[in-house]
Amino acid sequence: MSASAPLLRRAAVEGLGTAALVTVVVGSGIQASELTRDAGTQLLANSLATVFGLGVLIALLGPVSGAHFNPAVTLAAWFTGRRTGDGPGLRDVAAYLPAQVAGAIGGAVLADAMFGKPPAAFSTHDRWAGHLWLAEAVATAGLVWLVLGLARAGRAHLAPLLVASYIGAAYWFTSSTSFANPAVTIGRAFTDTFAGIAPASVPPFLAAQLAGAAAGLCLVGVCFGRPAAADAADAADAADADQAVVPHGGQQPAAPARSAEESALTR
Numbered sequence: 001m002s003a004s005a006p007l008l009r010r011a012a013v014e015g016l017g018t019a020a021l022v023t024v025v026v027g028s029g030i031q032a033s034e035l036t037r038d039a040g041t042q043l044l045a046n047s048l049a050t051v052f053g054l055g056v057l058i059a060l061l062g063p064v065s066g067a068h069f070n071p072a073v074t075l076a077a078w079f080t081g082r083r084t085g086d087g088p089g090l091r092d093v094a095a096y097l098p099a100q101v102a103g104a105i106g107g108a109v110l111a112d113a114m115f116g117k118p119p120a121a122f123s124t125h126d127r128w129a130g131h132l133w134l135a136e137a138v139a140t141a142g143l144v145w146l147v148l149g150l151a152r153a154g155r156a157h158l159a160p161l162l163v164a165s166y167i168g169a170a171y172w173f174t175s176s177t178s179f180a181n182p183a184v185t186i187g188r189a190f191t192d193t194f195a196g197i198a199p200a201s202v203p204p205f206l207a208a209q210l211a212g213a214a215a216g217l218c219l220v221g222v223c224f225g226r227p228a229a230a231d232a233a234d235a236a237d238a239a240d241a242d243q244a245v246v247p248h249g250g251q252q253p254a255a256p257a258r259s260a261e262e263s264a265l266t267r
Contacts, residue, residue: 007095010065015099015106017061018069022107022187023114024053029194030115042194047171055164062159070181071097072213076144079217097183104187112191123189123196127176133204135174137212142166143180144216145223152224182206 028049032042058067068074074088074096081087109119146166150159170178179185185206189199
């Protein structure tokens with residue numbers, strides 16, 4: 001696919017990709033909880049499935065939409081590119097965010113249906129605690145730092161491996177198991193299974209994730225500064241060298257370091 005994919009197609013890909021991601025997260029959680037009673041083994045199975053699934057989805061769909069699958073990443077990419085015009089525009093954001101949320105809900109319902117669970121049953125898994133909110137802020141900050149940092153460092157081609165690896169690690173080093181994704185958080189409220197979150201617990205998770213995204217932007221600025229301008233030849237070289245991630249709106253990236261701002265994932 002090329003960078004000129006129409007907005008409707010890109011939004012559809014964001015919705016489908018987010019749906020597939022949530023299906024992996026919820027489905028593997030159900031499978032793990034039915035195969036073993038050991039919480040550690042359940043979490044290990046869930047995290048491994050998420051790592052593999054997320055890496056595949058970023059590699060497959062990144063060239064079409066950027067493979068955000070995450071409103072926090074979409075908003076961060078818009079914020080950093082709003083002055084230079086090489087990030088997603090407001091039309092992209094307005095199309096991506098509802099597609100991601102709808103896809104996340106659909107993915108949770110699909111996973112429940114595959115395992116014979118009641119579809120769209122609200123979760124009763126309460127996740128209301130200050131340390132969980134802190135963990136979500138930390139997990140999301142790290143994700144945004146990684147995604148945009150890869151852009152500034154010119155390492156966009158590593159996004160499928162590194163973003164998936166980070167999410168897998170964050171399952172274990174955060175007390176919340178690293179949702180780090182507002183759309184996925186909303187979607188997981190629609191499954192009363194291992195991976196669910198009670199609807200009442202969703203708003204503080206969303207607030208913590210947005211705060212974490214802002215912190216991640218600060219970390220990018222501290223570590224990498226402002227992106228340097230590039231001439232037309234540099235942009236052409238970037239288009240040839242890095243096809244793993246493609247910017248929005250039919251635009252070519254201003255430099256290799258900017259292309260990865262359109263790529264991430266999160267669960």
